Structures are given as structure tokens and as C-alpha cells.
Amino acid sequence: MNVVHIVILVLPMLMFCPELLVSAPIDPATLAPPLSSDPVLPTQTQPVFQDTRANSSGVTEASPEHHKDVNKKILIAVIVSSTVLGGILLSLSCYWICRRETLKNSDTKTERSLESSKGSSFNALRKPSKKGNGSVTVFEYELLVAATNNFKEENILGEGGSGTVYKALFSGQLAAAVKRLKGGKLDAEKEFENEISWLSVIKHQKVISLLGFCIHNETRFLVYEMMHNGSLESQLHGPSQGSALTWNIRMKIALDIARGLEYLHERCNPSVIHRDLKSSNILLDSNFNAKLSNFGLAVADGLQSKNKTNISGTLVYVAPEYLIDGKLTDKSDVYAFGIVLLELLLGRKAVDKTISSECESIVTWAMPQLTDRSKLPNMVDPVIKNTMDLKHLYQVAAVAVLCIQPEPSYRPLITDVLHSFIPLVPVELGGSLRLMNQVPPVDT
Structure with missing residues (x-):
């Protein structure tokens, strides 16, 4: 048992039983000075404190009642001092106990967190982001x-100008x-x-998670949700040459892109300009749902920089007014959508x-x-030729x-683009188009 435990046990006794501080009444005789052996002074055989009365010499001696008053004052002073000291010690003891319990609970939570992380998909920390109340995970x-x-x-899924993408299994x-990401850029x-x-x-x-x-060290990594069908660019211009993309799926992809941009332009406050929309930044999941990715150049509308050196990617996606005059608006994203x-x-x-290279x-x-x-x-992709309604x-x-x-105001x-595509996409793919099913034969 350490000193703190002793203080905790004894302190309440001292506070509520102050008589323990004075185990016996004070005898006036104990306050008398000891008998002197000095031969000059006569040996004292009477107590120092006598009844208050005038002696023959006219000197008034202290009475027992006066002595009792002094004892009471001393006792009160001792009790008050003990109470104050006890209060201080009790406060310090409570603080120490609370501190110890807090540290103990913290350690328990940490141990639980570490235990749970062993079976968790991500052994990571949460870190607040710089914008809004969002948060991201540090791997x-x-x-x-x-x-x-x-x-x-x-495990490489693809390579681009910004870096290499790997498949990860947690x-x-x-x-x-x-x-x-590639360094040095x-x-x-x-x-x-x-x-x-x-x-x-x-x-x-419709935005990548x-x-x-x-x-x-000097290397940066970004971890995204898995998009099993890669980018729209790889699907259209890769080995498959768009063979998996039917007319209806292509219209669905266009509708998904429009929905993603509509959210950025109309639903976000302030509105967001993607600024780097292109087929390689449109990713497709296992059901060919399209999502916008790569927001490294995205800016809030009205706060964009007019510095042309910030423009990256293939210049064919960049709107003429931004390329020439540095004027950037949501119509710049609409131009890039038209290219896609x-x-x-x-x-x-x-x-x-x-042919001339x-x-x-x-x-x-x-x-x-x-x-x-x-x-x-005759201009359309041969993969989808004659598979759609000409209208x-x-x-x-x-x-x-x-x-x-070329003129952004046009x-x-x-x-408006979004609403024009909804009637072109089948209901089962997120639009409003109801395909005519083949009439079943009539039983005879």
C-alpha cells in the first residue's frame, strides 16, 4: 500500500473525526515548564497556572478558565489547519485517481483498436481533410x-502520365x-x-471514392475503390477496341458522366470545375457504371487560376477560350464532355x-x-453500326x-445535356427509355 492509498484511507477519518487529532484532553500541568535544577531558583512545587486571585504581592495569576479558552483556540486552529490540508490532499488524490483512470481507459481503447486492426481491412489512422468536414484515411x-x-x-492495372495503378488486395x-504517383512533375x-x-x-x-x-519518403500513393473495367480510354482504344460497349452501354456511360458533372456544377457550393475531363479519367466498374476521377486540377468556380502552365493532359480536351485567353468556366467541362x-x-x-504522321x-x-x-x-464506330435507332x-x-x-455561350x-440523354437510356440502365419487347406468340 503506497502513500496515496494511506492518505485516501486516513483523510476521511481526520475530516469527520477531528477528535482523533487530540486523543486526550490537555492537562494544564503538561504545559508547565519542567522543574529547574538551577540552584539559584527555588524548587517549584505548585503549578504555574493558579486560580485567578490577588496574592499578598498584588499579582493576578491566570485561572483554569483562561487556560481552557487557550486550549479551545489551539484545538480549533489544529482542526481548521487539518481540514484545509486534508482538502488539498483530497483534491490532489482525486486528480491523481482520475488521471490514472483516464490513462488506463486510453490504454484499453488503444489495445482494443490494435486488436481490431488485426482483423480489419485497413490498419490506418483518420485524418481531417483541409476542406469541409470530410476525412481521409492514412495508409x-x-x-x-x-x-x-x-x-x-x-498487379499493374494501368499506366498513365501521372503514375502507375496497381491492384491491391487487403x-x-x-x-x-x-x-x-510519378515524382518530379x-x-x-x-x-x-x-x-x-x-x-x-x-x-x-458518379464520382470515384x-x-x-x-x-x-518522396513517393505519394492514392488508394481508390476498385473499378474492374478500367478507364473508358482503355475500353474504347485498348485491345478490345470497344467490343464490350454496346450502344445502350455507351449512352449509359454518357448519362453517368453528365450526372457527375451536373453534381459538380449545380449541386456543389461553390460549384466545382473538373478541368481535366477526358476518357482516361472516366473509370468503369464491373457493371460499366462510369465515375469521374482525377481531381488534381479541379477548382472552385470563381477561384480558378488563369495561369496556363497549370493546364495538363491532352490539349484536344481543353476548351479554346481557356487555352487562348485563360477564361475558365463550367462550359469548359462541357466542351471536354463533347470530345468524350x-x-x-x-x-x-x-x-x-x-497518314502523314x-x-x-x-x-x-x-x-x-x-x-x-x-x-x-457510316461515321460511327463499326462495333455499334446499325445497332441503334437513327433518330x-x-x-x-x-x-x-x-x-x-468554339464560342462557350453557344x-x-x-x-440540359443530362435531360437530353435520359430518354435515350433504357430504364434498367438508369434512363427512361422503355424498350419494345418482342410480342410472344399467341397460343392456338
Whole structure:
């Protein structure tokens, strides 16, 4: 038993039983000085304190009542001092006990957290983001190494200008995509922070979910939800050459992109300009649901920078007014949407090399022919040729032409684009189009 325990046990006794401080009444005789052996003074045989009366010499002696008053004052002083001291000790003891309990509870919570993390998919810390009340997860580098099998080549999902994406498997069951960013890129750190900042607060079914990030020495990692069908660019221009993308799926993808942009432009406050919309930044899940990704260049409308050096990606997606005059609005995203729509419609890359090895943009090639209804059916991607209603084809081509107008005021709002696509997409894919089913034969 330590000193604190003794104080805790004894202190209440002292406070509530102060008589313990004085176990016996004070005998006046005990306060008398001891007998002196000095031969000069006569030996005292009488108590110092006598009854108060006048002796023959006229000196008045102290009475027993006076002595009792002094004893009471001393006793009261002792009790008050003991009470004050006890209160101080009790306060310190309570503080020490509370402190010990707090530390004990904290240790218990930490142990539970560590135990639960062993069976958890992510052994991570929560960290508040810089914008809004969102939060992101900080991953341990060792966890990413284990989940990607040390970033082996067979786990690569894709490579781009910003980095390499790896398939990650956490706890043997939860799949995610880990993007290792390339270093040395101008403003790479700013884009990395911007990506985390925006995706920590933007939560929408048509926007990619950021699961967390990791900083290891000079390398930066971003962890996203898994999108099993990769990017729209890889589906259209990769080995499959768009063979998995039917007309209805392509219209659904266009509708999903429009819904994502409509959320950024109309629902966010302030509105957000993606600024880097292109087919490689549109990701597809296992059911070909499209989601917007890569928010490293995204800005709040009205706060955007006019510095042209911040423009990145393929220039064919950049709106003319932003490229030339540095003017950036939500109509810049609408222009980029028009380029993606042309890729879906024609199956061509945004920029293709001609026979003379010169780069020709899809706008330069398609614009003169898009308004000619006689040529349009032969321009579409061979994979979807003759698989759609021609009225729908003409309507989609008309929307694309409006979106890529050089003058931004001629382009539609993304809300108008969204409403124009809803009737073109089957109900089961998120639109309002009801497909005519084949009439069953009549029983005879």
C-alpha cells in the first residue's frame, strides 16, 4: 500500500473525526515548564497556572478558565489547519485517481483498436481533410506493399502520365486500386493535395471514392475503390477496341458522366470545375457504371487560376477560350464532355495520327460531317453500326456538335445535356427509355 492509498484511507477519518487529532484532553500541568535544577531558583512545587486571585504581592495569576479558552483556540486552529490540508490532499488524490483512470481507459481503447486492426481491412489512422468536414484515411506503407505483393508487375492495372495503378488486395478479400504517383512533375505535390482535399468532401455515386493515401519518403500513393473495367480510354482504344460497349452501354456511360458533372456544377457550393475531363479519367466498374476521377486540377468556380502552365493532359480536351485567353468556366467541362461523346460515338481517339504522321483532332475530322445525316451512319464506330435507332443517333450527334462549339455561350449547360440523354437510356440502365419487347406468340 503506497502513500496515496494511506492518505485516501486516513483523510476521511481526520475530516469527520477531528477528535482523533487530540486523543486526550490537555492537562494544564503538561504545559508547565519542567522543574529547574538551577540552584539559584527555588524548587517549584505548585503549578504555574493558579486560580485567578490577588496574592499578598498584588499579582493576578491566570485561572483554569483562561487556560481552557487557550486550549479551545489551539484545538480549533489544529482542526481548521487539518481540514484545509486534508482538502488539498483530497483534491490532489482525486486528480491523481482520475488521471490514472483516464490513462488506463486510453490504454484499453488503444489495445482494443490494435486488436481490431488485426482483423480489419485497413490498419490506418483518420485524418481531417483541409476542406469541409470530410476525412481521409492514412495508409501505412507496409500495408500497401503487402496488398500489392510488393508492387509486382502482374498487379499493374494501368499506366498513365501521372503514375502507375496497381491492384491491391487487403486482408485477402477487399480489392482496391493503388496509384503510385510519378515524382518530379511540376506542381505534383499541389495536385496530390488537391485530389485528397476535393475527394474527401465530394461524395457522389458518379464520382470515384478515395479510400485513402500514403506518403513514403518522396513517393505519394492514392488508394481508390476498385473499378474492374478500367478507364473508358482503355475500353474504347485498348485491345478490345470497344467490343464490350454496346450502344445502350455507351449512352449509359454518357448519362453517368453528365450526372457527375451536373453534381459538380449545380449541386456543389461553390460549384466545382473538373478541368481535366477526358476518357482516361472516366473509370468503369464491373457493371460499366462510369465515375469521374482525377481531381488534381479541379477548382472552385470563381477561384480558378488563369495561369496556363497549370493546364495538363491532352490539349484536344481543353476548351479554346481557356487555352487562348485563360477564361475558365463550367462550359469548359462541357466542351471536354463533347470530345468524350465523340469518342463514344465514333470509336476514334481524341487525337489520331494521319497518314502523314501529323496529329489530327477528332473535332477537326468529325465536325464537317456530323451535321450531314447521310454521312453520319457510316461515321460511327463499326462495333455499334446499325445497332441503334437513327433518330437517337442524330440526337446524340446534335448534342456533341453543340458541346464542342468554339464560342462557350453557344454550348448548353450540363443540366440540359443530362435531360437530353435520359430518354435515350433504357430504364434498367438508369434512363427512361422503355424498350419494345418482342410480342410472344399467341397460343392456338
